[in-house]
Amino acid sequence: MKLKIKKDLLLENLNKVSKAISTKNLIPVLSGIKFELTKEGLTLTASDNDITIQTFIPVNEEDMTIDKEGIIIIQGKYILDIVRKLQAEYINIEVIDDLKILIFAENSEYNLNGISKNEYPKVNLELKDDFISINNKIFKTIINQTSFATSNDESRQILTGINFKINGNIMECNATDSYRLARKVINLSKPSPVEYNVIIPSKNVLEFTKILGDDEEDVEIHIFNNKVIFKYDNVIFQSRLISGSYPNTTNLFPKESILKITVNLNDLYNVIDRASILTFDKDKNVVTLEIKNDILIMRSSSSEIGRGEEKMNINKNNDEDIKISFSARYVMEALKSFTGNTVELSFVGEVKPIIIKDVDDDELTQLVLPIRTY
Numbered sequence: 001m002k003l004k005i006k007k008d009l010l011l012e013n014l015n016k017v018s019k020a021i022s023t024k025n026l027i028p029v030l031s032g033i034k035f036e037l038t039k040e041g042l043t044l045t046a047s048d049n050d051i052t053i054q055t056f057i058p059v060n061e062e063d064m065t066i067d068k069e070g071i072i073i074i075q076g077k078y079i080l081d082i083v084r085k086l087q088a089e090y091i092n093i094e095v096i097d098d099l100k101i102l103i104f105a106e107n108s109e110y111n112l113n114g115i116s117k118n119e120y121p122k123v124n125l126e127l128k129d130d131f132i133s134i135n136n137k138i139f140k141t142i143i144n145q146t147s148f149a150t151s152n153d154e155s156r157q158i159l160t161g162i163n164f165k166i167n168g169n170i171m172e173c174n175a176t177d178s179y180r181l182a183r184k185v186i187n188l189s190k191p192s193p194v195e196y197n198v199i200i201p202s203k204n205v206l207e208f209t210k211i212l213g214d215d216e217e218d219v220e221i222h223i224f225n226n227k228v229i230f231k232y233d234n235v236i237f238q239s240r241l242i243s244g245s246y247p248n249t250t251n252l253f254p255k256e257s258i259l260k261i262t263v264n265l266n267d268l269y270n271v272i273d274r275a276s277i278l279t280f281d282k283d284k285n286v287v288t289l290e291i292k293n294d295i296l297i298m299r300s301s302s303s304e305i306g307r308g309e310e311k312m313n314i315n316k317n318n319d320e321d322i323k324i325s326f327s328a329r330y331v332m333e334a335l336k337s338f339t340g341n342t343v344e345l346s347f348v349g350e351v352k353p354i355i356i357k358d359v360d361d362d363e364l365t366q367l368v369l370p371i372r373t374y
Contacts, residue, residue: 001070276328
């Protein structure tokens with residue numbers, strides 16, 4: 001294998017695939033990046049068995065010239081560090097005696113030991129003809145608005161993933177840790193011929209969104225029995241699926257409410273943020289919300305620290321009053337997921353879920369369970 005390639009181009013693609021390299025992997029070959037050079041271009045592949053990322057750099061006289069085709073596995077950490085730190089516009093990579101790799105530029109030369117291509121596990125990244133297509137900005141927004149509500153508890157693995165339900169041109173995404181729930185429902189531009197109900201590990205989807213740019217390129221979603229493949233630009237990203245049935249979350253949303261209030265999102269966020277300063281337990285940081293007439297009162301107290309109170313004006317849909325306690329952190333994280341200026345909070349009772357929606361956008365719904373304080 002022998003090629004000359006523009007440094008910035010190689011580094012950009014190495015950064016993408018390196019997200020799939022695990023330093024804790026028990027299989028040594030998976031700490032490497034597979035370089036596969038053909039007359040069409042250079043394919044880079046990295047995997048940790050949980051996710052696999054592949055990029056393709058097409059041959060281009062200005063960006064890359066190929067002298068000899070071949071396949072080699074190069075230690076990911078070292079090739080990434082070398083390419084990142086080399087001060088040259090172009091880098092030469094040459095395989096000598098099958099497993100010796102020579103990397104050189106104008107004033108630099110490095111020799112690395114490679115790994116045989118035969119040791120690398122077989123990876124099937126074949127795509128389907130029927131796939132779901134979605135704008136990459138919309139996809140990134142969906143993940144940012146839901147992923148924070150997934151659980152970190154590996155003993156409840158199903159709740160560590162985001163549930164994707166696709167039926168026709170409707171895609172519904174749910175995430176919950178059993179204390180809160182984020183739901184986003186969108187209309188797809190093209191209906192799916194197949195109905196899907198799958199759970200994708202949240203951390204894997206978040207890694208994929210880090211690769212997405214700010215362009216208008218679409219993301220292709222190819223769903224299989226035990227895996228999902230995302231295709232974007234020159235990147236193919238594969239993740240395992242979490243097996244099992246996701247809990248039915250539809251019943252959690254109350255059909256009626258005793259009180260609805262509308263309030264400026266930033267004002268409410270800041271009131272909760274300030275009130276939570278005096279909460280003792282930073283994980284739960286419980287605050288109490290009381291609505292009297294058209295005033296919202298936010299209180300927090302701790303026998304060790306003291307007590308605080310914040311007030312703000314609100315609009316409400318009836319004369320009902322309510323008093324309810326909840327995790328300040330959970331509600332603040334829910335509020336951060338909205339992009340509008342005004343939100344609506346629906347209350348069903350003191351021990352019933354709080355529903356938060358954007359006044360001008362019903363695609364996103366956040367649900368937070370209250371906390372008993374007596």
